[in-house]
Amino acid sequence: MFQRAFTRIGCEGRPPRFRVEFYPYSSLSMTIRGREDLVIVRLSDLLQRAPLAVLEAGAALILSRLYRRRGSKALFEPYLAYARSDRTRNRITKMRSGRVRLASTGPRGKHFDLHTMFEELNAKYFSGELQRPNIGWSTRSWRRQFGCFDPGPNQILLNRRMDRPNVPNYAVEYVLFHEMLHVKHPTRRSGCTLLSHSPEFRAEEKRFEEFQRARKVLDGLAR
Numbered sequence: 001m002f003q004r005a006f007t008r009i010g011c012e013g014r015p016p017r018f019r020v021e022f023y024p025y026s027s028l029s030m031t032i033r034g035r036e037d038l039v040i041v042r043l044s045d046l047l048q049r050a051p052l053a054v055l056e057a058g059a060a061l062i063l064s065r066l067y068r069r070r071g072s073k074a075l076f077e078p079y080l081a082y083a084r085s086d087r088t089r090n091r092i093t094k095m096r097s098g099r100v101r102l103a104s105t106g107p108r109g110k111h112f113d114l115h116t117m118f119e120e121l122n123a124k125y126f127s128g129e130l131q132r133p134n135i136g137w138s139t140r141s142w143r144r145q146f147g148c149f150d151p152g153p154n155q156i157l158l159n160r161r162m163d164r165p166n167v168p169n170y171a172v173e174y175v176l177f178h179e180m181l182h183v184k185h186p187t188r189r190s191g192c193t194l195l196s197h198s199p200e201f202r203a204e205e206k207r208f209e210e211f212q213r214a215r216k217v218l219d220g221l222a223r
Helices: 002-008 045-049 052-066 073-084 086-099 114-125 169-184 199-205 211-222
Strands: 017-023 030-035 038-044 134-137 147-150 155-158 188-190 193-195
Touching (some): 002 017, 017 045, 038 045, 038 052, 045 086, 052 073, 073 086, 114 134, 114 169, 147 169, 169 211
Parallel strands (some): 017 038, 134 155
Antiparallel strands (some): 030 038, 188 193
16 A cells, blocks of 8 residues: 555655554554665554545655655545544544543642632633533643643643743633633534634633733743
């Protein structure tokens, strides 16, 4: 299959030897590296049950990156459509729930307790109906990202850079509120695009009382 894909993307000459294996990645990943006349490929084990057309399109996609070839969109589309499908995304989330646990230092920081903050925000903006995910501070400081929600391990992490006395409480609350909205409004597909911040998400985000002030503080921290 990879030898055929080598020719289909426009590479000339004799294809190299390929060693291909499925690997338990924590997402729908494909990796490739060349070693003299041997090319080593690892495919996410989520692809083990994928149709042959999807595997062939994935092979063409990853080889085009290695050999810097521009294949037609139609050549890659079966894999891209498979990766974007709701069924595949649900399988990824289910798989990540058992394989991934983002490293955190727990919810209680030096200056802010995220569990207490969650309960207060939940009562104020979600009528107490949002189920609390795993919450914690990141183990390392992030340069620009202030928070993230991973639906696989069902975990919210906040950037430990904010756990400081000079950061206003409302700025930390806003970041946590933003990630709580991701719990309420999961990423969904709109046509061929994955939509993380839907119009409903953006409208609800502006309900946060200190929305503008918090954004201004975070802009300053990001510099």
